[in-house]
Amino acid sequence: MITGTSIFFLIAGALTGLVIPAAAAGARDLGLGMRWWKWLLAGAWYLLLLFFVFMDFTIIGEGEPAAGMKMLLFQGVILIILGVGLVRVLRAGRKRKSS
C-alpha cells in the first residue's frame, strides 16, 4: 500500500507548503488580524484534526471498524466545538479592528 511508504509521507508533508501560504492569504482577506498565538491555536486545531483522523483510521485498519467510527464521531463533535470556539477567537480581532 502506497500509504505505508516513505514517499507517501514526503508528499503528504510537502502539501503543508501549500496549506500554510494559503491559510495566510485567507486570513488576510478575511481581516482576521492574525497574531502568533492565533496561528498557534489554529495550527493546534489542524494538527488535532490530523491526529484524530490518523488515530481513528489506525483503529479501523487494525480490524475494529465500529470502534474507529465511534471514535471518529466522538472526536468530530469535539473538533466542531473547538472549531466554533476557534473561529470566534479568530474573528474577535477583526471586530475590534472594524470598530
Next chain:
Amino acid sequence: MPKEESTPKKGVSRRDFLKIGGTVAAAAQVGAAAGAGLSAGRDPSTLTGWQHLGDNTQFVDRRPLEIDGLPYEIVGETRRPAEVESVFGRGGLIMRGMMSEMRSRRPPGPEAGGEKSRPEPEKPPEAVGDIPPEAAPSYGPPRMKMPAPDRFGPALTEYYRKFPDIYELDKVRMESILPRKRQDTAKYGDYYTLIDAWSACWSTGVPITEPPEISDFKTGGGMGGGRRIREPVPFKSPAHASRLIKKVAHHFGAAMVGIAKMNPDWCYDHNLRGSGDRGFWEVPKHWKYVIAFGVPHQWEQVNSNPNCGSSFDAYSRATIAAQRLENFIKELGYPARRHSPMDGYDLIAVPFLVAAGLGQQGRHGIVITPEAGSNFRAAFVTTSLPMEIDKPIDFGVNEFCRDCRICAEICPSRSISFEDNNEKMTTRGYRHWEINQTSCFNYWMQSMGGLGCRLCLIACPYSRKNNWVHAMAREIDTRDPTGLANDGFTWMQKTFFKWPKAEEYLPPPDGRFATFREPPEWLKTGNYLDIPFLDPTKGE
C-alpha cells in the same frame, strides 16, 4: 471612469488559486492521514513479535520499571504446589479413582464363577484409515459417575474434604459438561473443521523420558545427539552469558526473555518428568537459574477466542524455542532442561515470569507483559549456567487491574474476581490475584474449536497490536502517576470497543458459542470446505 476599473476580471486570480490550492491540499492531508492510519493499523509488523525473530521484539526498556524484591507479599508459610491443587493433576487422579470404582463395581468374571461381563474386544483395525469416524478421540465416555469424595486416594479425599465446592465443580464437569460436550461436538463440530485442523497441526512435543540427573546432561536429539555434554565452556562473566542467552533465545523464537533464580516454592512437588515416579521429588541442585520466555499467539486467530482460537500455535513455537535453547546450553557444556507447553513443566509459570521481569500478574491470574499484554505463552529452561539475573518490574498493572475489570466482566464461567484488590487472596503463602481454576477449566471443556478459552488473555486492554496508538497509550499509562490516563483509557476501551457479553460465549441454548471478534476468513470452514454444517453463532 477608466475602462479597466469597470470591467470585472475573468477567471481565477492568483490569490484565489493559492487559497483554493491550499484548501485542496488541506483536504488531501486529512485524506492522507486517514490512509496512513489504515496502513498503520493493518501493518503486519505490528503483530507483537511472533512473525519476526530478533531482540527488537522485546522493545520496552525495563530498567526504569525495575523494582527490588518480588512484588508478591509473603503472608504465610510458603510451600510447593501439590498434585491435587492443579486441575490437570486432579484430572488424572479423578480418572484413576473412577476406573478403580468401576472395577470394584464390576460383577465377577467367569474365572470367579460369575457370568461373562465383557464382550470380546474388537479386532483392531489394520490401518489407521480403517478407524471409523465414531471411534475418533472424544472427551471421555458418554456417561460417567463421579465417585463420592471419600472414594479417592488420601490426598484427593482430604482435598475434597477441605474444598467441597471444588468437588462439586469437578463432579459437574465429569457428569454433565463432558457428556454435553460430546453432543455439541456431534452437532456443531463440522462448523469448526478448519479451526480444529489449525489447532491440531501444531504438535511438536518431544517427551522427556529420563530424570534430570540423566536427561539434563545429555545433548539433544538429531544428528550426534544423545551423548554426554562436554566440559562447561567458561564465559567471560555472568553478564556475558545472560546477554548471549537472551540474544539466541530471541533468534530461537522467543519474543520476550528474562532470567530468574530458581525458587523451589514454584516447582511442583509431584510427577517429575522422566522419573517414572508420581511422588515427591527434590529440586535438582543444578537447577540454579530459570530462563523464562514468552511467544505471542497468531493475532487473528487468538482474537476470535474462545471458540475459534487455539493455544497450540504459541504452545508449539514456545516449545520449539525451548528445545533449541536447551540444546544450545547443553552444547556449551551446561546441564539444561526445558519446561514447555508441549513437553510439560516441572514448575509453575507465573511466578518465574514475574521474577524474571517479563511482566506483572494481572487480575485474571496470568502475566501481563509491556510488549504483548497477556497474549503469549511461556516456556522455561532450567540450568546451572551462571547468568546475571533480571529484576521484577512494575509498570502499573496492579492499579490498572483494580479499575479495569474487563476480564472479570467477560469471563463466561465467572472465574475471575471482581474484588477491589487481592488482599484476601493467598496461594501457598504468597499474596497475588487468583482465579477459580476449576470453574475456568470447566468452561474450557464446554468451548468449541481449539479447546480452551483464552478470553481474558485477549480481552485484556494490554493485549493489543503493537501499532502507534496502543504503544502511545501504553507509554502514557505506565508513566502517569495520577491515574488519569488509566481511567481515560479504560473508559475509552469500554465505551468505543464492544464485544459479546459473557453468557453469549456459552453453548446453546444458554449462549451461541460467540467469539470475541470474527474469525479470520481463512479459519471459516464455509469459505474453503465443501461440507454441510450448523452455525451455532446464528442460532442454528
